[in-house]
Amino acid sequence: MPLDDNEQKILEEIERQFYEEDPELARAVKRIERPPRVGVRLSLLGVVLGLVIVIAYVSTTWVAVLGFGILVASATSLVSGLRVRGALSDQADTDEEPAE
Numbered sequence: 001m002p003l004d005d006n007e008q009k010i011l012e013e014i015e016r017q018f019y020e021e022d023p024e025l026a027r028a029v030k031r032i033e034r035p036p037r038v039g040v041r042l043s044l045l046g047v048v049l050g051l052v053i054v055i056a057y058v059s060t061t062w063v064a065v066l067g068f069g070i071l072v073a074s075a076t077s078l079v080s081g082l083r084v085r086g087a088l089s090d091q092a093d094t095d096e097e098p099a100e
Contacts, residue, residue, distance in 0.1 A: 040081045046074025 003011065019026045053067025 040078060043074045043078035043081055046070055047078060050074055 050067045050069075050071025050073075054064050054071060057063035057067060
């Protein structure tokens with residue numbers, strides 16, 4: 001959801017004050033970059049690994065639970081990473097009614 005004009009002005013003012021008050025920190029924050037593909041690839045690998053562990057060790061409860069934990073954490077990270085990259089869009093932003 002885009003910001004309205006008032007919110008955009010407030011955000012620009014906060015950003016301007018941030019650069020004025022601590023320019024070194026502002027430059028350091030600006031240089032922080034995380035390779036987006038690494039996070040998505042690792043998350044996808046975690047989902048596959050977790051699923052394999054759950055299937056392979058379904059008879060050993062504690063190992064299967066550990067695999068399920070890996071699966072859930074990786075899937076959460078994957079969805080978050082894809083949203084950051086813009087690959088997923090929130091359905092809450094659309095005004096369409098869900099199909100029944």
